[in-house]
Amino acid sequence: MDTSTTLSPNAHNLNKEMEDNYKLALKQFINKNFIASFKLSRVLFLSSFNEYKQGTISLNLLIKIINLYLVVIGVCLKEHHLDQILTNSARNSISSNEVNNLLGSVWSTSEIPTEVIYNLHLLFISNQDLIKNKDSYLYDLNKTILNINPQDKYGEKLLNLVKFEIYPNFNEFEKSERLIKDNEQELQKLHQIKQIKESNAEKLKQKQLDDAKFAQDLKLKKDQEARKLAHEQNLKYKSIKEITNSYNNNQREVSSNKDLSKKENLKEKLMYIVNITKKYLQQNSIVLVVILILLFGSSKYLKGVNIKEKLVDTIKMAFKFTYI
Structure with a gap:
């Protein structure tokens, strides 16, 4: 009014x-x-x-x-x-x-x-x-629409809002059907709304599954890349370690070879001296015996003379002569 x-x-x-x-x-x-x-x-x-x-x-x-x-x-x-x-x-x-x-x-x-x-x-x-509170809201709404005149302009708009939007939004399709009663045109409209809602819900569910799978695949990919990177870094570390170990081994081998070479050279030199000495002794054994007899037999004539030094000098001279 x-x-x-x-x-x-x-x-x-x-x-x-x-x-x-x-x-x-x-x-x-x-x-x-x-x-x-x-x-x-x-x-x-x-x-x-x-x-x-x-x-x-x-x-x-x-x-x-x-x-x-x-x-x-x-x-x-x-x-x-x-x-x-x-x-x-x-x-x-x-x-x-x-x-x-x-x-x-x-x-x-x-x-x-x-x-x-x-x-x-x-x-x-x-x-x-x-x-x-959904239940409280729907309870108050149910009481409100009991007194609504469907012939009134806004009464009709309110009932349509309830039948085709509010109740379907809360999946209260049976309540919408009771309000619609036998109106086939409105029942068909409600059925289409229900199909669209179910289709949207299925799409949303599928999207959530796809998003979850995408997130899982992305995480798996990142984990694989992280493991690959760790493996490559580990290989690099091993390679560096192997190179270092190989170098150290080579150095030890070179050092060992040098020591062995020195030992072989020393051995060859000693063997050479032994062979010469042996040869000399074989060739001059009679001379050495005579020298020894003379030395020991004439000791009374050689007082004050260092017999050891004389013997060594004699052998050196003989050795030098033989070598020549």
């Missing part, structure tokens, strides 16, 4: 001022100036209830302001048009029961205008994170 005609003459000016602001907020919303529209519509929303109860604005204007505020919140939250501060303000307006309390200050639950109920549930189904 439009009560603007029942307003007092003094109230007409305030009603016109608020209606002009409502039209400005609506224009800003249509022009996608969402922040300005939200700020203005919120100011109007918070003040309109007291103004209506004081008789300074009409019921028609109150309902229009409420509906605009609910639509602005629904769209801005769904499409993220507000900054963080304004987003929190919009969300708190619903979650803190600010909207429900203000509606209850004017109407009982069963008297709230159908178009307001429609816009309120449209806001919820567009922003389902605002529904804190």
Whole structure:
């Protein structure tokens, strides 16, 4: 009911001022100036209830302001048009029961205008994170639609919203069928919605499986690459170690060969001296015997003479002579 005609003459000016602001907020919303529209519509929303109860604005204007505020919140939250501060303000307006309390200050639950109920549930189904308790929400909704007149313009829109969006969203297809009853056209529409929902759910499930497999394959690939890199580094380390060991072994072998060569040379030299000495002894044995006899036999004539030195000198001279 439009009560603007029942307003007092003094109230007409305030009603016109608020209606002009409502039209400005609506224009800003249509022009996608969402922040300005939200700020203005919120100011109007918070003040309109007291103004209506004081008789300074009409019921028609109150309902229009409420509906605009609910639509602005629904769209801005769904499409993220507000900054963080304004987003929190919009969300708190619903979650803190600010909207429900203000509606209850004017109407009982069963008297709230159908178009307001429609816009309120449209806001919820567009922003389902605002529904804190699914069972409680559906319980209240079930009670609400009992009193809805399907012949009313917004009553029909609300029932369609419930049958084809709200209930299907919560997989309550049987409740939708009970509301639809024998309407074959609506049953067919509901069946298509169910098929699409099931198809989307299957696609989502498959996508999750594919994503999980991709993540697993990626992890496996990274693990294989890490093992390959570790193996290559290990081979490089082994190669370096083998080269180092080989070099050290070669050095030891060279050193050993040098020592062996020195020993062989020394051995050859000793053998050579022994052979010569042996040959000399064989060739000069009689001479040596005679020398020894003379030496020992003439010892009395050789007092004061170092016999050992004389013998060595004699052998050296004989050796030198023989060698030549």
